[in-house]
Amino acid sequence: MTAEEFVSEVGRGVALFLDINPPDIYSKGHPAGTYNFPYHRRNWGRDVKRALNGQTPPIGLFGNDTATVDAAAQSLEDEGLSVVFKFGHGLIAWEKEKLPVERVKDLTPDELAKSLGDYVVIDVREAYELRSGKIPGALHIPMGQLQSRINELEKDKAYAIVCASGGRSSSVAAWMSQLGYDVSNVVGGMSLWAGKRHPMERG
Incomplete structure (x- = not known):
């Protein structure tokens, strides 16, 4: 799935997009429609699953490096959640693709x-x-x-x-x-x- 296709899914409310960066990085700029759920190694996927409260939407992940994004994806998949999109190249690369950004x-x-x-x-x-x-x-x-x-x-x-x-x-x-x-x-x-x-x- 391309970034444009996934952004469209998020806009239609079909998919969930998680920004796994720390809050101070998230507030400086993040893909439009993302929720901030900072990654941590211990039981992160379980924490996300608990927050979803029984919902199982297709999930996309955004972060600043591919290794961390891959680790977060594995943590979710270990809990039976479906990761359909990953972007681990940070905000500058996201903006270069002319994809929508928000700042807080x-x-x-x-x-x-x-x-x-x-x-x-x-x-x-x-x-x-x-x-x-x-x-x-x-x-x-x-x-x-x-x-x-x-x-x-x-x-x-x-x-x-x-x-x-x-x-x-x-x-x-x-x-x-x-x-x-x-x-x-x-x-x-x-x-x-x-x-x-x-x-x-x-x-």
Whole structure:
């Protein structure tokens, strides 16, 4: 399958396209329609399968080197998932093919703390993850619920999306940007927010 054919499948909602790069690389630019699911060697395929919650779409993988992409593909196939497209040559090569690219605005925890009143913060973690605390005033909408609740959000506001470490929030920010929302990804997520000792709300 060519890149153009696979991009068409993604656009029609038939296939799932995963960018396996770290969140900071993903936010600087990624193929349009990709979700950020950074690759790690231990049980990565199992983590993806769990996130799919029983769905088995054809999957494409994007990364910066072919060896890592091949390893990620093998991890998925070991879990019975079907990888139909691989691209391991990075964003420059993708852009040279004149294929669509998206970029996400980044917001550091320090920048957000200084201008918290300028944003509606959306925490896309699962409920159990909030036990450690959340950003004061943050709206909790788990990533899996956001598509069905997107009409609750007004397009004349600025949004800051946060998760545990920046991976899920990057994907959500990219998707919301496509829909016309003014949205930024909180780099490093709640791990970095807490590490910087910014205010936390519990309960």
